[in-house]
Amino acid sequence: MVVSADLAVRTLGPCRIDSPLAPRLGARETTQHSVVEEDRILFDDTLSMAGARGVPLEQLPSLEPGGPRKKIYFDPAKTRVGIVTCGGLCPGLNDVIRGLVLELSRHYGVRRIVGFRNGYRGFIPEFGEDVLDLTPEVVMHIDDEGGTILGTSRGKQDPEAIVDALERLNINILFVIGGDGTIRGAMDVVAEVERRGLKVAVVGIPKTIDNDIPYIDQSFGFQTAMSEATKSIHAASVEARSAPGGIGLVKLMGRHSGFIACYSTLAKDDADYVLIPEVPFTLDGEHGFLENLRHRVQERGHAVVVVAEGAGQEHVEGEEPGRDASGNVRFGDIGRLLRRKIVEHLDAHGVENNVRYFDPSYAIRSVPANPYDSAYCLRLAHAAVHAAMAGRTEVIVARRRRRFVHIPMALAVSRRNHVDPLGDLWMSVLEATGQPVRFG
Amino acid sequence: MVVSADLAVRTLGPCRIDSPLAPRLGARETTQHSVVEEDRILFDDTLSMAGARGVPLEQLPSLEPGGPRKKIYFDPAKTRVGIVTCGGLCPGLNDVIRGLVLELSRHYGVRRIVGFRNGYRGFIPEFGEDVLDLTPEVVMHIDDEGGTILGTSRGKQDPEAIVDALERLNINILFVIGGDGTIRGAMDVVAEVERRGLKVAVVGIPKTIDNDIPYIDQSFGFQTAMSEATKSIHAASVEARSAPGGIGLVKLMGRHSGFIACYSTLAKDDADYVLIPEVPFTLDGEHGFLENLRHRVQERGHAVVVVAEGAGQEHVEGEEPGRDASGNVRFGDIGRLLRRKIVEHLDAHGVENNVRYFDPSYAIRSVPANPYDSAYCLRLAHAAVHAAMAGRTEVIVARRRRRFVHIPMALAVSRRNHVDPLGDLWMSVLEATGQPVRFG
Amino acid sequence: MVVSADLAVRTLGPCRIDSPLAPRLGARETTQHSVVEEDRILFDDTLSMAGARGVPLEQLPSLEPGGPRKKIYFDPAKTRVGIVTCGGLCPGLNDVIRGLVLELSRHYGVRRIVGFRNGYRGFIPEFGEDVLDLTPEVVMHIDDEGGTILGTSRGKQDPEAIVDALERLNINILFVIGGDGTIRGAMDVVAEVERRGLKVAVVGIPKTIDNDIPYIDQSFGFQTAMSEATKSIHAASVEARSAPGGIGLVKLMGRHSGFIACYSTLAKDDADYVLIPEVPFTLDGEHGFLENLRHRVQERGHAVVVVAEGAGQEHVEGEEPGRDASGNVRFGDIGRLLRRKIVEHLDAHGVENNVRYFDPSYAIRSVPANPYDSAYCLRLAHAAVHAAMAGRTEVIVARRRRRFVHIPMALAVSRRNHVDPLGDLWMSVLEATGQPVRFG
């Protein structure tokens, strides 16, 4: 359970500089869409979760709101900023970079912003990566394209070498756009920054196409990704229905969490089965997945199976899961395993089958953000700039229950966000597919 | 300020029937994605809004969660259901109809569901509208199309005649999909139902393409609509930049609230000006809109103006605002007025101008829901069915801060949702366009 | 009837310079997809049109093929090129500009290419337009956007002033992208060039979103435009079917020719009526359009009407057709007239009606080229460059029956391309809509 201490936000020091935005902030009132600086947002909003009966409101765990402050910590004229993108592609990366640069330069008047290339290795001299000067002109139209103009890579780098680079370039603020591995790396950087007694703010913008970072609303790019994923599910359905014994098998992203599989299935009601990491399943046996599939194919002549890449890892025998450069567990390929098992099982039972396999991950993650995500990324970037200019550090900015808030990095990496097998999302999926509550 | 009494949900009576869904509900635990039935969700979640210091949590205003109940009020085998769609088109109407029918029939086992045609007039014998039997087969693919298969119309009808129709057809549950006028109409129906001592649940699914219903997250179809709107803004920008003195003028929906104008502008950063109902502006004078526009056109050679249909109504002289069949104020056409004023002003100053006018409202509202809205509509429909089967009445189902909740109809029509001129959304718009905080 | 003399292509002089492309041309053989330079392409390919019986093949009218020549007229190192876009927007303009610049610079090695701004006025000092240097870097991604980076305008300018500008800038080749008015303007330029004894090649790339330039396959951008138009027809259909007495009325481009109306109707079979300039119709009377529409609305409850802007001009009373800056006849607005007439007629007969009017022209013409048009524009640009480098002048490049050919400008403006009321395209439209062969 999250307690108040988990929610305390670190700052580099008191805010004494008038924000250039102050005139626009006016006599801000508390309304649905904005928060006053001294306000707090309850961490939980249900009676059952928010705390014990009788506890006064102000003692409940609460979050610092995001947004502009009238007083800021950094003097824009003297501030230098670095930006880095890490890990796999996700729709909206360029929108976030663009939003950061425009807000910093146009509204705060920060002059020098650099992008480090190809993830954390961009800080390390051995890799020989140059830095990219980021101006409003450079970033103005980058949101028309997917990917990241900074490039990206997986993997940690030595925090001492990173802080050396920050010192070398006189960086005062570092924005880190990445997933939980990246945020852990940023925490190491903060520790090294502190050891050296530097005043560098490190602010994270959480990126996870799988939507598995906890305590936040859907992560940026998620809606774009799930929208793209519906296309593959529908294509699989068209293929399945056009061939005798047609089976469309779609492997989607989702290493630990099946959100993309669930939402895309709800959006385009073509799937007969959804398999996700959170809900184990058996393959064999009378009540196993394969027998259930066989019956469905024999009854209807076709079937569509959606599987998240992290589902059913226990079935991926003989493939020793290693770790990739970021330390992420490397998964056995459940998609190819299922394809083989399905063919074998149906062949063994003399059931005609034509399996079409779809693996659209690269195609999904490389598209530009859709309009919703585009607007969301822009606002998230604005919130990140406000947080950093006010001297917040070791925080991520996030939208939680539709409000922009500051969440300490330690909390953000303390667990993962999962599809609740007892929750209403999964129940809607079960209802949409008609698949059994459990196999086996 | 909302108090607890405002949030009390009415029910037809105690729930004594086992839900057919109960086996799936299992030993439901309280988790992030689901709520136990007896739980409550705080209405406000900031200290400043949620209440006075020292008030214990359980005394704060709170909402009933949506979702399935283990015990329900209506016996599915004997339940007859009616569905009606009212008011203007909105992406997702067919998704909601489909979601209602599938959930009722497949999961609760309700057999007889009828759709009333063309809004409330579908209940009135004089109009001679037949009813449409709604089965899973009929609705299975209707979500591929925009519009509503039931048809729709504006305007109230006599509640007595409506309840006569409900009695004639033995309807126990009526789902009403519409905006605030429609919900007011539903409240009249509830009053008449009560006067007659009937046990009919009336549950609303709020529809507002303008996103102006209060206390809920973005209304269904809103994201689709704002995504479509970005296309017109971009087309206006292309036109403006391709002609000497090119000015793209885009009138978007938004009678009382400028959300579509704001979000679509943030998503596609092409607009120089956004004019919304919440922020008055002057046309003439040194600091008026027209002079500001003139300078921008002279400096950059082109400009893009986005105007919500309800903006600047004080300028629409000589057009007596009437009321349409639903009693909505009929607005003077600010778009055509602006077009004329811009041409006159620039001509008078000898500034070349080529104004291209876009009025994409019908094109926007008639598209199918995008995948996000499609999944959202499905889940909203599920929540509505759960509420109705549990005997809730005179409520709307809604998502508020990402949870499905029951909101009394009276509260839902007590005010409108507006863009806060002091909030962060509008501030992001000001930053994106660079327009002045105020004209005049 | 076209005779051989009409097809003679003018050249500035003999080609004596080795083409830098020659090594790639290799030992070119005559195949389906290429032509040898000395080959000719028959102008007509049916017995009935191609000529009298007994005429030997080589005496039939034939066209010069487009494509690269081994010997060229201009020395790339000394060649200066100008590009201008004129008239209304059309998808693919930027693709053509880009294709010209890339082919000239990368493959022929031409160094100096300038774009004249805003149509022919870009040549006239009074307008004060600067020229834009066009390099591969400048044009590399312009095809991602609709419109034209050069800007455009309507209207002729003084050919002497234009040639003055060509001389001032030492332009040897001028590419003119525009419609029939623009081509006529280019012919005036050629005449003035000749009067002065200059060696300037003027090559046109025909642009007509209406597809009304004769003797060529579909003009570039046409397929994109007709694809976009289907969206409006479908939206009109959704609106019509969702309202009692719903009538969707869509005005599409097509001043003289109804190709967009016809093809978009065939592609998305939602329209009940298509009205085009080539087929007159009566409004009133027992067999007029309005009565026919009334019956259809009463039978089916809704209808969709597609009207090309140039249709039924005889009905647009009281609107004196003037001429715009290009000398094009300015049309009365048949769309608004029809809207009014339909409402009046149905009201007069007591038939409920809800007319939704769509005028998507700006939205259609401003989109980027679709992949087909994009590839087509690139190849058309290549052909234009080959023609110009080989010294051809007063020609347009075009694809005729799927081959790139050179057509003298005089022939290209000698008539318009029309939908044949007795041809198979119109018959397919009649079959798809079910409308009567004639009204009245």
Place this chain on the structure above:
Amino acid sequence: MVVSADLAVRTLGPCRIDSPLAPRLGARETTQHSVVEEDRILFDDTLSMAGARGVPLEQLPSLEPGGPRKKIYFDPAKTRVGIVTCGGLCPGLNDVIRGLVLELSRHYGVRRIVGFRNGYRGFIPEFGEDVLDLTPEVVMHIDDEGGTILGTSRGKQDPEAIVDALERLNINILFVIGGDGTIRGAMDVVAEVERRGLKVAVVGIPKTIDNDIPYIDQSFGFQTAMSEATKSIHAASVEARSAPGGIGLVKLMGRHSGFIACYSTLAKDDADYVLIPEVPFTLDGEHGFLENLRHRVQERGHAVVVVAEGAGQEHVEGEEPGRDASGNVRFGDIGRLLRRKIVEHLDAHGVENNVRYFDPSYAIRSVPANPYDSAYCLRLAHAAVHAAMAGRTEVIVARRRRRFVHIPMALAVSRRNHVDPLGDLWMSVLEATGQPVRFG
């Protein structure tokens, strides 16, 4: 070389029945868009190809035009029609089915139309496939979806069994939609029909997503397919540019012909290399593909490679090419081979590489036809119905140089359509990619 005898169209007998369409055909004149029945269309239209000098026009090889006839062979009231789709999916199949059914039933008044399921096996009793009654209601909206509502399969079936089925169901006209294997199968059916002295017309609508059927303009679905393919090329480019040493590798359809690879590359200018079956390449050696790629990756940091599935088959060692059920050669997987070779080569040279592999074939072929293809399919279906009703048999209908014509089946399968390595399409590709004319 094609001679007149190759172009003779077979008919079942004289046309003596008045066509129900005759009133619409009116006094048809010869115009650009229609042909009179007794007209002929020259097979070739260039001097070099069309024949020897001095040959009179009417002696040149020429084709029978497609389109409606005033007199027809079959009596609509007594005619029964079968439709079958065979081979792989292709966008537009449902459009063709729909076009056939609507034209037959609405315009000719044919009452009984059946669809055979799952290709030629739908005729064979052992497979137990039922037939599907095809009415206007059934087919009205099938064009909204990809795939084929009839299902499809590969492989020939016994022509005697097929004709048994035709006799059993009293089928007079069989429409066969498929590729060259399917057309060969149809020729066997014709032979058996004749052997039995039956009067059954067999008309083919050529389907080839690869565009490899000769003598016709682009095959239906081709433009949709190439448009979809551009998305994968662009995604590959985004991935390649976002990773150090990023290489996007896209395998596209194209067993014998690289048209999809070529056109999609021209449309979206992101590829550095295009490899097609028509142009052999070496992998190894100083001038081989791998070394060239290595240099490009080292210079630019990334590269995009597009490969048609039939390219470089000589390199796919150790994979014995078999034949699939249709007798098509089964190809070794050049995509996976290239991926392995690229990684090995770059690793061996110490060049960092991140290869992203795309295999979008199923995703491409399962989409609905785009508006262009949709209109094209409709008109092609109209032409096929006209041909069959006029008693033509053993022909395919096709568009050749933008006219609908009848081509004998034997000619249609006599060779394949290829990208000409010396033609202007391939030269445009070479120019767009900048790749060398040859590797090795």
